[in-house]
Amino acid sequence: MERDMFDTMTLTKALGGLCGTLLVFLLGGWVAEGIYHSGGHGHGDHAQSYTIEVASADDAAEEVDEGPAFAEVYAAASAADGESQWRACSACHALEDGVNGVGPHLYGIVGRDVAAVDGYGYSGNLIAVNDVWTAEELNAFLEKPSSYAPGTAMGYNGMRRIEDRANLIAYLATIGE
Structure with a gap:
């Protein structure tokens, strides 16, 4: 009888360890998303940090100096x-x-x-x-x-x-x- 209890206890510990590990990974992913998520396009009310202005093709063609x-x-x-x-x-x-x-x-x-x-x-x-x-x-x-x-x-x-x-x-x- 003690043997069945030992097997059940071992199985319960192993299953608890797997569930605990899964919970740690899920919580870690949730925390990392909160820390590192920048918002991006259409996510929240975040304004763009900076803008890089690029000349259009028409502007570039006008500025070319043929020499x-x-x-x-x-x-x-x-x-x-x-x-x-x-x-x-x-x-x-x-x-x-x-x-x-x-x-x-x-x-x-x-x-x-x-x-x-x-x-x-x-x-x-x-x-x-x-x-x-x-x-x-x-x-x-x-x-x-x-x-x-x-x-x-x-x-x-x-x-x-x-x-x-x-x-x-x-x-x-x-x-x-």
């Missing part, structure tokens, strides 16, 4: 300064006529027909963009090749500063015919 025109910058460009810009290009391109690297040679590029290097397989929409590499077209290409000619295999991200692009194009204009 000087490329023709003005190109007129003042320095071929000597452009030679230092050439180093980044020299990893894939050559200045010698007929010598292609990963990219086509750039001998006589300014004024040359687009996709005119024999034996080089051009990629993307480069062929459909323009007929001749003018200084303006080279500027647009060098700014961001993937935007100028979508699908191009050229992995270069582009040259941000218009002055650097103008100097590089001025240098390339001195190479070739």
